[in-house]
Amino acid sequence: MKYTLLHVSFLLLQFSVKAQEANQYLLNRYFEVTSVEKEAFFVRYAKPYSAYWAYTDYDGKNRIVQTGFFTDSTFKTPIGPHKFYWEGIKLYEGVYVNGKPSGYWYFFDKKGKLTDSLHYMVTDTIKNNLPGVTNAATEQAKTEALKNEHLKKDTTSFFNAVEVEVAFPGGDKAWAKHLIKNIDFPELVINTKRQQKVTVTIQFIVCRDGEVCSVEAMNSFHPLLDLTAVNAIRKGPRWSPAFQKGNTVKAWRRQPITFVVPD
Numbered sequence: 001m002k003y004t005l006l007h008v009s010f011l012l013l014q015f016s017v018k019a020q021e022a023n024q025y026l027l028n029r030y031f032e033v034t035s036v037e038k039e040a041f042f043v044r045y046a047k048p049y050s051a052y053w054a055y056t057d058y059d060g061k062n063r064i065v066q067t068g069f070f071t072d073s074t075f076k077t078p079i080g081p082h083k084f085y086w087e088g089i090k091l092y093e094g095v096y097v098n099g100k101p102s103g104y105w106y107f108f109d110k111k112g113k114l115t116d117s118l119h120y121m122v123t124d125t126i127k128n129n130l131p132g133v134t135n136a137a138t139e140q141a142k143t144e145a146l147k148n149e150h151l152k153k154d155t156t157s158f159f160n161a162v163e164v165e166v167a168f169p170g171g172d173k174a175w176a177k178h179l180i181k182n183i184d185f186p187e188l189v190i191n192t193k194r195q196q197k198v199t200v201t202i203q204f205i206v207c208r209d210g211e212v213c214s215v216e217a218m219n220s221f222h223p224l225l226d227l228t229a230v231n232a233i234r235k236g237p238r239w240s241p242a243f244q245k246g247n248t249v250k251a252w253r254r255q256p257i258t259f260v261v262p263d
Contacts, residue, residue, distance in 0.1 A: 006060030
């Protein structure tokens with residue numbers, strides 16, 4: 001999908017019915033509040049909701065780009081359910097906890113069909129109720145709908161320390177080559193994130209048969225970039241499994257992947 005940024009017309013949107021009972025903010029291409037109209041690519045309507053601030057962003061064609069909640073009007077810490085659209089099509093959705101993606105996030109194609117998911121490590125919970133927070137039963141149903149066994153979180157026991165470590169076919173150099181070959185930098189991330197160097201760490205388990213399972217992100221920079229990192233690990237061939245007392249066992253691995261966002 002080609003991602004195109006369109007400048008907004010402040011005069012076109014400032015009297016919109018969406019502005020009723022909500023504050024309006026101009027946003028630059030990085031979704032940062034700006035007072036310079038010529039820098040504006042998006043418009044945000046935000047208002048207090050319970051203990052938080054609810055918001056909806058629109059593009060230059062008055063289409064929804066994202067909806068969700070922040071902890072306050074500085075818009076620094078997202079919380080609760082979040083949905084992101086591009087050119088009127090939903091790309092992904094999930095839940096933030098204390099500013100970080102948490103639990104399962106879901107990704108969609110141009111027809112709105114659920115096509116992929118990733119799991120973020122959950123370190124906390126949301127104490128206040130927000131509309132749209134996905135309960136465990138609904139998340140399980142969505143995950144089942146993917147019909148991809150390797151996408152499901154494996155909660156059975158594994159070993160932290162083993163006598164013989166897991167090994168990728170061809171060794172560490174082959175593993176690095178595999179990751180580079182299978183990582184595709186999302187264009188949307190380049191268009192909407194400032195130039196910087198970031199590292200996303202992925203945790204996964206190599207099962208007894210050498211298959212990779214329980215792949216999850218330990219931190220996040222952007223959901224689309226996180227998904228790229230997760231899928232690069234999912235797509236690999238079977239590993240040589242770990243051994244403990246002469247038996248093959250499951251063992252977990254952590255892989256940091258560094259990205260440089262270009263200017």
